Amino acid sequence: MAHDEFAIIEQYFTAIGDSSDDVLLAVGDDAAVVELAPGQQLVISMDTLVGGVHFPVDTNPADIAYKSLAVNLSDLAAMAASPAWFLLSLTLPGNDSRWLSAFASSLRQTADDFKLPLIGGDTCRGELSITVQIAGTVPAGQYVTRQHAKPGDLILVSGELGNAGLGLALKQGRLDLPQDLQTHCLLALNRPQPRLELIPFLREFASAAIDISDGLQGDLAHVLKASHCGAMISRDSIPVNSWIRQQQAYQYALGAGDDYEICCCLPARHRGEIENWNLEHPACRLTVIGEITESGYFLRQGEDLVDLGNAQGYQHFD
């Protein structure tokens, strides 16, 4: 697709996003050139979305474009890095100009909204697949990793968990939901909000953070492993919608993934900061769901204690 490729890049993928002064050379050469201010560190992430695996192949191309940026932005938010630019590698089965147009137009809108310039990448022919490589900057030393949670730290999550999983189940006809919840859950699935507003909070207070795109249970386990500690979380503290609470369908909040909320840990002395945050950011509430411990990984569920350290734990007991 040598000839097509250049035409596709020129037609659809030039001048995407607000370009900032530090982008010296963007789409159209062998590579892009970017300059960083001294004292800034660069945070880099790459995610691939494959049609039929990460999304049904008939998903609206505008949603695919939005989500391919949103999931990468969520990775940056989890590291407390401010978005700087992105690259896109797009693999397409054919030259479907309606699909491409809708995809590119949504990509442009999303990149503009997040002030994120597209600086390079490529297109090729093959099964539908989208790889985004994103970079963000952070003042030297202020990035947040999975590695420094400490026993006694509070464990928090942003937003409401399980909605994206419900949206997918609904779309696949695996369950039915009240009408007012349907729109809400499909929006959570197709238009997840990367929690960029949390960046300053994480830089100031968080000891560890992760983006819970693979589900709270598994992603918190990554923090525990990287920080060499344990956790006790409480099922009834997990922020979920009323349907999940009524149906006791907490598996959507714990395991379904695709929520793109942030799970972070912070020393208990900052508890007051959480209240301040919630007063000022009602749309991105932080909820304390438990505490970091020396070892073990448990879920308090009424009178029971479920061992989440066993990978199969939750599914067994629920």
Place this chain on the structure above:
Amino acid sequence: MAHDEFAIIEQYFTAIGDSSDDVLLAVGDDAAVVELAPGQQLVISMDTLVGGVHFPVDTNPADIAYKSLAVNLSDLAAMAASPAWFLLSLTLPGNDSRWLSAFASSLRQTADDFKLPLIGGDTCRGELSITVQIAGTVPAGQYVTRQHAKPGDLILVSGELGNAGLGLALKQGRLDLPQDLQTHCLLALNRPQPRLELIPFLREFASAAIDISDGLQGDLAHVLKASHCGAMISRDSIPVNSWIRQQQAYQYALGAGDDYEICCCLPARHRGEIENWNLEHPACRLTVIGEITESGYFLRQGEDLVDLGNAQGYQHFD
């Protein structure tokens, strides 16, 4: 493939390449963290190789791993940037541990050889596809683009063109070659040498450069378009092997691509530097193949002048 993914990353893709001091956080978090020295600029490129499109699906996984790095290194060389790190997104149809082992082992060897740390990426399930995002550094302002070729500049290419194209045709049974040439051409196809040794030469002398992975004819056209000028090249000057010369099969050198040699332009006053270069680097010879002109794009072919400005030009006349 949430669970498999982490296992695959841990088993196959940690500690790849020599890590340098500026890599603060590599594979295993939401993103990697890298710091740049002041006065350095970052050059970034991303390429995807799709099975069945960029290589036959039964290609040796060791060759695929090698080539996925080599083609990206070639992009950096064309920009005169020194390789710094890479990210890998690997899409695999299944969990074939023999394939993965061979791929990872060759990737590790290649990354070590080029002192190129792997700092992040992901793996997912789907049609075989490999995306590499590579970054390199260059002292501020010393990168070379396609944009500054000037009328009167000499046009040069490195190495010998057409060998990779012959290798592919041979592999596909489309032609036969003398025995001694077979190995040579298959090596050019599977193990292209990124021309990193040219980086200091390009920084010092080149007005423009491009990696001719899509074929000399098309890639030089990109330089002409970006530099707003024309070119006159001479077919008989193009460095090719004796078989291409005897068979007059110059289409392999002009259009087949996959050679990963560098085409660069430089002011004619630096002609002496080319001779010095060739004396010191016999394995990466530079050959003058023509000259940048005000406008038009022509190939001198004996007494004939072929108009390459017409995209179909060369195929028509040859």
